[in-house]
Amino acid sequence: MKTLLDKNQLNITLQRLAHQLVENHLNFNNTAIIGIQPRGILLSDRIAELVKGITGKNSIDYGQLDITFYRDDVHQGGIHLPQDTNINFSIEGKDIILVDDVLHTGRTIRAAMDALLAEGRPNSIELMVLIDRRFSRQLPIQPDYVGRTIDTIITQKVKVNWQEKDGLDEVVLID
Amino acid sequence: MSLSVKHLLGIKELQTQDIELIFRTADTFKQVLQRQIKKVPALRDTTVANIFFENSTRTRISFELAEKRLSADTINFAASGSSVSKGETLIDTVNNILAMKVDMVVMRHSASGAPWFLANHIDASIINAGDGTNEHPTQALLDAFSIRERLGDIKGKRITIIGDIMHSRVALSNIFCLKKLGAEVMVAGPPTLIPKHIQDLGVKVEYDVKKALEWAEVANVLRIQLERQHKPLFSTLREYALYYGINKSMLDSLNKEMVIMHPGPINRGVEINSDVADSKNSIILDQVENGVAIRMAVIYLLSGKGDLGE
Numbered sequence: 001m002k003t004l005l006d007k008n009q010l011n012i013t014l015q016r017l018a019h020q021l022v023e024n025h026l027n028f029n030n031t032a033i034i035g036i037q038p039r040g041i042l043l044s045d046r047i048a049e050l051v052k053g054i055t056g057k058n059s060i061d062y063g064q065l066d067i068t069f070y071r072d073d074v075h076q077g078g079i080h081l082p083q084d085t086n087i088n089f090s091i092e093g094k095d096i097i098l099v100d101d102v103l104h105t106g107r108t109i110r111a112a113m114d115a116l117l118a119e120g121r122p123n124s125i126e127l128m129v130l131i132d133r134r135f136s137r138q139l140p141i142q143p144d145y146v147g148r149t150i151d152t153i154i155t156q157k158v159k160v161n162w163q164e165k166d167g168l169d170e171v172v173l174i175d
Numbered sequence: 176m177s178l179s180v181k182h183l184l185g186i187k188e189l190q191t192q193d194i195e196l197i198f199r200t201a202d203t204f205k206q207v208l209q210r211q212i213k214k215v216p217a218l219r220d221t222t223v224a225n226i227f228f229e230n231s232t233r234t235r236i237s238f239e240l241a242e243k244r245l246s247a248d249t250i251n252f253a254a255s256g257s258s259v260s261k262g263e264t265l266i267d268t269v270n271n272i273l274a275m276k277v278d279m280v281v282m283r284h285s286a287s288g289a290p291w292f293l294a295n296h297i298d299a300s301i302i303n304a305g306d307g308t309n310e311h312p313t314q315a316l317l318d319a320f321s322i323r324e325r326l327g328d329i330k331g332k333r334i335t336i337i338g339d340i341m342h343s344r345v346a347l348s349n350i351f352c353l354k355k356l357g358a359e360v361m362v363a364g365p366p367t368l369i370p371k372h373i374q375d376l377g378v379k380v381e382y383d384v385k386k387a388l389e390w391a392e393v394a395n396v397l398r399i400q401l402e403r404q405h406k407p408l409f410s411t412l413r414e415y416a417l418y419y420g421i422n423k424s425m426l427d428s429l430n431k432e433m434v435i436m437h438p439g440p441i442n443r444g445v446e447i448n449s450d451v452a453d454s455k456n457s458i459i460l461d462q463v464e465n466g467v468a469i470r471m472a473v474i475y476l477l478s479g480k481g482d483l484g485e
Contacts, residue, residue: 066203069215079177079479081196082203118212
């Protein structure tokens, strides 16, 4: 097991990602952040808080998206249990930033785009990930905001741990 | 986590955690049904046969809608106008349908136990949509789901089932379901319509409907099933309505807010009056709405071929 980002590095990376978002979207008036269930929302929770701090806004449009029913492997090996989708605003015409922790094959993001489009027609969709496993892609999907790009082989696993859920902020590579 | 069963034949065979899993899954489908696009592509590779050997409006439409909202392909089969009238057996009928590559069968049958018989002979997953006077599991699930939605929880709640308990598969499935979820259950109605020894299922019995209403927080009023009564069990419908029918003045005299349910179809003016069925206490149409979400959850969870974990 190898540590890719420790607590401090992770914190700096999150700050940078949040600033990059604000750099591109300025006042967030027509922008919404949407985290992907289940583990993407731990990242998007943090990013949404940081963006609020940087922009000085009390609230921004922020939602959570469940993609279970849009997976392409819904019947392979077993049943995936759904989680809540909480999007309490219209995404119609909005600029959406999809947020997930690890970008691997790209299949999750494909499903997330389909799930999102079932909620309405956004103006644009961008993708933010904390870790990009760049040589593992199976679909033509690339992120717009990346915490760290890493080279891995398929048998390795990347785990992003969060204080709220796992008791510690860190990103590790498991062989 | 996944269901402990391959078929949904009866509530009796479900674990409490199965029921809770179905409810949690139905919660997410209810979110889907409130969107503009009320459809998900989850089961686009699944074909479901709806086989109804007995009449149905709500249940058949509800199942078909649930299947379509999941993007499953559906075929509908009604016994009238089919080869069943030429003498084809149940297994032959179903096997012929399955030979056309159907993954799941939703069946209603007038013979109690028919879905169990079928489950022993074919590979596809079977969902019981009502068998004779035995079980109607999806109705019980949607009833309990609707109570949970209105009252927050089922545990410890007092629920009375009123009317034709003897011929009601809804009553039996409801009793199993509510008991597993920790509710107190009382059946009420004329002695001729309450089976002997029903206390053995852990329910209270009351022959005075007024007393049952005073005790309960929720009343599930059942339809008088004249088509299943082969000998007279009460004198006239008017007499039944007089002694056992639920009306507004009776509810008003209780001085409390009750939740009123009915599985449909309603005999207005017999077991329940319009002034109750259409009142704000009634969740009859919520039951119908929740039926689609519950059936989507059941079909989705049974479509899996193993356990993936969380």
